[in-house]
Amino acid sequence: MTPILPAGIRSLTFSLDETGTPFLILFAFLWTISALYAFATTPAGERARLFAYFVPSALGGVTVALAGDAISFYLCFALMAIPAWGLITHARTAEARRAGTIYLTLTAIGEALLLAALVIMAVEADSLALPVLAEAIGTSPLRDITVALLLASIGLKIGTLPASGVLPLSYTYTPAGAASALAGASAKVGALAMLRLLPAGVMPEEWSYAVMALGMATAFLAAILGTLTTTPRAVLGYSSASQMGLILVAAGVSLTSAEAAPLAYGAIVAFSLHHGLAKSALVLGDDVVSRLTGRARTAALAALALPALALVGAPLTSGFVAKYALKDAVHALHGTVPEAVYALLPWTAIGTAALMLRYFVLTRERTAETHVSPRVPVALWSLVLAAVALVVWMWPAHWNVHAIESALSLSSMWTALWPGLIAVAGWMALRYAPRGARRLNGIVPPGDVLLGLAAAVRAADRWLAGRSRSGGVTARGERADIAPALRATERSAVAWTAASTLFVLLVLLLVALSTR
Amino acid sequence: MTAWLPMLIPAIAGIATFALGESRGRARNAVNLTAAAMSMALVARLVVHAYNGTVVASTIPMLPGLELGMSADLLGLLFAAVATVLWGVTLVYAIGYMDHAADRARFFGFFALCIAAANGVALADDPLSLFIFYEILSLTTYPLVVHTGTPEALAAGRKYLFYALGGGAALLVGVAWLATIAGQTPFTPGGALTTVSGRTAELRVIFALMVAGFGVKAALMPLHGWLPGAMVAPAPVSSLLHAVAVVKAGVFGIIRLVNELYGPDLATSLGVATPLAILAAVSIIVASVIALRQDDFKRRLAYSTIAQLSYITLGTALCSPLAAAGALAHLAHHAVMKITMFFTAGSVYETLHVKKVSQMPGLARRMPLTMASFAVAAFALAGIPPLVGFASKWMLGVGSTQGGSVWALLVYVSSGALALGYMVPILTSALREGDHAPARGAESDPRMLWPIVTVGVLTVVLGLTAGLPGSPVHWAMTAIAPSFGGWTP
């Protein structure tokens, strides 16, 4: 039998390789922290309900890094994504439920697209083993559609435009512990999928450019949307979407150029690690701050600067290295689009910086909500902060030597700093902006266009239901009853004179026919 | 003669049930359960024979120039096994479900006759024999659909008959027409019409007629109208209709038609396979979307059934070996999944009178085992590995791709997404806090609970063991391989 036939449990293989290792470490770390945090902060009565979803999600979220074949990968992907619905809706509010529905819808679509791509790749490779899949699809006639499916699926996972709302939706209502895992780990599975599944250096340039452009657009637009929302979690969500847009740029690079692919992969890994940890720290930080008062609160707010700066890409932070790696990757390509992207890349930091400022402001405004002892949350948060600070120094050096080397140069320092300064300046300026501009504050609900889409679907459903009801009534009403006419016809047909005359006429017909 | 027994044993059990009458409940149960056990043993024996290459067959003369034939080949035995095994399970369930109901003799009698007819359809060796049992199935199901005798039941029964007999009429013309141009055409893997040359237009019309005939029971849109209405029947009947016998007879007919009457090659070269595939694809999507909108539990399941049946039709119509095998495997897999769901629907109705999804909050705590089984089946239906639904969906997808029909793959995966869309809300509704207090003591009659758990476990076990010799997947591939010449999986 060929290896791609379903063989139940025997189809599932798990292994650890070079690509998987950093992700495994990241996922395992984040899910563990998140589990402990969630356990500590969830009231005892709700723990069972939360962990009923948390455990499978975490299981999938960690083992996905180990998945060695298409089916395992799909399984882990699904196992992580579907129960996450329970985490998002844990609050049981109407908004949470709505968010959960949208999330689940997009997840289901993403899963479907991924499955389709996996099936095609398995067929083309005649194998299920992940390393073979991407290679085989590169030469297949079904290459384009497969890559499109993969990109769409990954795009939904990482919140690429126009689905940029999916990440804010999934963090906003989720309890902090779980949200940190979703923020840090969940979207990174998309990054892992890029590495595992996207073919390198085989696509036409246009594909690459389009993906890069989409990534850039997401990076900018998500930042703008994020600054216009009202909760710290939503801001972080949009920030994630923006950052993941940058990862998509790296993926775009890898698509067309085999030479640049290692650089791009390095960038993706670096970005994933950096962003996963930093974003997790920020999500938890928001919650920690809300639990603290007085000096501790001030200290915590100060500590938030570390992951925030990392995201902006401040020198000596993981973000700096990651961004540098990305720049290198983009720089490896030649042409109008890559060069434009290259030129625009630093500008994305303005958006990130603005988001961080906004986050800061919003977090600072939060008041204490709970009286649970903050000791365990703080400890866990500290662990994450430490990871954020240290991870850059544990970098596998051979992925991005150049980034490390140039990290400390003055020019690159400046490059990293000016966007942040612009953002601060802009924010300052905004305080004196006219009233009209200030009204923009908070006009974007977490989920943006997705909410509109969901509302449109509901409206269409109502319309359909109404139409089918009224349609049925009219059809029944207008149907003419022919029974009386039929009965009357028969009555006159069997009346004696008519019937017997008809018979004699039949006789004549037969005679006439017979003697033609 | 042995080939007739899987059909005859339930038939005799049915007649004996009538003869025993209403009052002798114990004897009735004993007769039916014994017959189910005997049938299972018999089918198992025939399967072993068939795996060893011995196909037990037998014919009797019937119409001039045509014989009525039964043949226990692997393809038919798969369906027969599904029908027989799930008959046993459903019997236990039904004994619990119908505990206080009236007219049980009638109910169990026709139930057994239905299974007899389904086994007849499964093992029929030629179009005529298949048609005959197909129609008997329509007839024996009718009393079950209208069993309660309420106006809704009678209306649903009328609708069911209207569709079933209309389809039967189309099938009759198709079968008769084929017989006039090709004579006796016993099903042959790869196609039985080798003697017919030319006459492409006629063959196309005949194909269309037969598809119309089988399509009614296979609930191929737009012939599906009867299925949601038929939900008024008692739950075991719904299970039977949807999971075991009736609808499967339709898709099984299509499988025989495409693979063993026309043969994949002829079906492709006549250009009849693709329209069928497109019809099935449309059915999948439309039915799934409609299912999203149903609040009535059983209606939602019914539309899900329509979509899932078209999985099988689509897989068969693609004329690609793995897709065909996947379709056949899905026949068995869907049976297991859907029967779990209908058992659940029946159980929650019978125990708590819950009929709508919106009435479910609290159900998960009130009936944890039942709902857990349902959840497993629901995820299996959505195609989550390593549950049973994934195995066949994967085969179907891979087969579509291998056959060059990526569009079909996309249909399958979209439908999987939609399945999540209509299944998960049931679960979420049940998981909410609600009116139903946690169970004190048993969550439902044990004769209803344990069959549910059994089939629920089966959805896991069959998924985990997919591909092992004897599993539906392996079985289906072995059965379908001869239709595709030298194909070996």
Next chain:
Amino acid sequence: MGDRRRFPALLPLLASGGVLAFVGRAVLALPPAANGLAVEMRDGAKASGIKNVVTAVLLDFRGYDTLLEIAVLMLATVAVLSLREDPAALSRRIAGRAGPVLGALTRTLAPLMIIVAGHLVWVGSSEPGGAFQGGAVLGAAGILLVLSGYAQPAWAGQRIVRWVLTVGLLAFIGVALYPMFGGGSLLQYPAESRKSLILFIEILLTLSIGASILSLFLASASATAGGERP
């Protein structure tokens, strides 16, 4: 009154006209001379030994028709009997009221008619006549007797009446069956006893036919008498 739903009278007229035309055309299309089966029948009659060809056809060649015809007659009698009303009312309603003239006439006519009937049967084999003619006369005599009060009307409730009505048919059946035991077929009279068998049938038939006609009359009369009831 009652012109509702009246069928246009022209159509039956047209239909009848069509019948006239088509049948007329068919008749005119015939050749003016044709023998039919006349020759075969005459030759056959010689072989059978019955002088009257028509009688030979009726009772011998096409005796089967006649057997069924007797059945028809008896059936009609049974049918009309089944349609009669309460038999007890019969005698009340058909009360014979013979005046002196009718009485005298009846006394003369009745025996004469019975003799004529016998004669008609007897000559049937050679000349026009036979059981039907005889039976008809006999029946008429019976009607005369009942109407004039010389005989009590009888009805099928009485066994004797039933026997008389049936005996002709039974005899015919017996005679029809008889040749079968000798290897012949139904109604295949043995040559030697053909004439006497036929005569035997004819006599009993005359009785039954006469009784039938009488019964038809009486039963119809009883039905008429019911007119008073709503």
Next chain:
Amino acid sequence: MSTYLVYTAGGVLLYALGTYGLLAKRHLIHKVISANFMGSGVFLILIGLGNRSPEGGPDPVPQAMVLTGIVVTVALTALGLAIVKRYYTATGLDNLDDEPSAGGDR
């Protein structure tokens, strides 16, 4: 015109007349009589057409048929009258069209 045609033509005419009566006459007794007309018409046709033998002498077969036919017609007529009378007794109607009897002419 040959002799046989005179009888035959008379028969055909009688038959057509009877047909009209059976079809169009409402009173049931009229219908019975009309049917008798038809029968007599056929008998005349039979007799007439049976008289075309070139050797003279009539064909005995039509004669036998007519004799049988007469008996059958008598039987039918008797039954017809009995039914019509019984029908009148039961319903007071003399036609099949649910119309009241014309009165007096039963």
Next chain:
Amino acid sequence: MNVLAQLPGLLVVVPLAGAAISFVAGRRRAPHVALATALTVLALAVALAVHVLDDGPFRYQVGGWGAPLGIDLVADGAAALFLVLTAIVGLVVTLYATAYFRTDDETAYGHGLFWTLWLFMWTSLNALFLTGDVFNVYVCLELVGISAVTLVTIGGGAEALRAGARYLFASMLGAMTYLLGVALLYAATGQLDMDVLRTTLVADTTAATGLALMIAALVLKTALVPAHFWLPAAHGSAPSPVSAVLSSLVVKGSYFVILRLMLDVMPADYLPGVEIVLGVLGSAAIVWGSVQALLQTRIKQLVAYSTVAQIGYLFLVFPLARHGADVLTLALTGVLVHALSHGLAKAGLFLGAGSLMTRFGHDRIADMGGAVRSAPALTFGVALAGVTMMGLPPSGGFGAKWLLVSAALASGEWWWAAVLVTGGLLAAAYMFRLLSVLLKDTPTELHASKGDARTEWLPLALALGAVLLVLAIPLVSNLAAASNVLIHAGVTP
């Protein structure tokens, strides 16, 4: 006496003797006479069928003269089949009647003359199936007609009398038309024997006119639309055992003669276009009869209109017969199977309707809910009869429909197949309209005391017979092969 050789004669004389004896025996002993006769006739009919199957068709010379002088009876496969059908239905109806007509009122049911009338009818049917002489057909038809009309009126109600009167006049009209046809045919050909006519018939206006008249008359007796005007009233208002016989057997008698004349006696295309007209009228009957059945509110009217529809099927053989021996074989076997299965099922249905009416005390379909509870076997019998009406497997009706559809498709004239299929669906529609009421869950007080067990099981037995007939199709097919129609068409050596 060599009984085998004498079977045709005996099949006529035995029931005739039974009729005569039952009349003499009086109303108490008549049922016994009828039962004994029924059993004997069944044995004779079966023996005849076996004989024909073994040795092929044979002629029986009544009076030993032989055609053209005498009258011949013809015992072929088709005749044997109708005789057996008549005998089976006859026996069951006789048994049913012993329960149905049980009453202490001496004047009820024609003064107990049912038995005699019924045996006369049986005689005439047997005679009609056997006769080989066109004039003898006339006598037989009159016997059938008189007995049938009388049996319709035997219940005595105004409605029955009215129906009987209509039936009688229709019968008269038919008889006169037929007799006129015979007169013309004889005048033109000088022959009355069908077999002689078969070999001597030549193109001739008068003969063709005669035959057309005969066919038309038989069409009236068979109640083919539009000449069905007398049937629903007659079959609907007669006592149920009578309705059963009328619907299942009597219309088959005249049909059988049409079959012989059209397919055996006349050369192909002797009456050009008539076969098409018959086919078209048959189709019209199927559709119109079914639609009317669907509209009826009284049970026996529904069943009667169902007969109007089912008769239509029988006429589809005529247009199909033009398409060669293979199609003819299929079509003829088809109509024979149909005649059989319809005969059994319709008798079952009418008996069942009678039992339901006795139990409910009325005949309104709408108020017959809940029958399934109190009379399950009866309901089941009605349902099974319905299955065969619809032509669903496994039933004789299915076999017939299959054969006819095959014939239509093989002939290339697929529209007849469309009619057949439509007819099946319409039959389903009206049958399930009835069944869905019977299956309704309405508590009903039934006159259980009136439910003699016989009146519940005998309809079921007949319906079951109609269903199981599907297994006997090879046998019917052999009988069809032994019929003169096919032998003379050169199908069977």
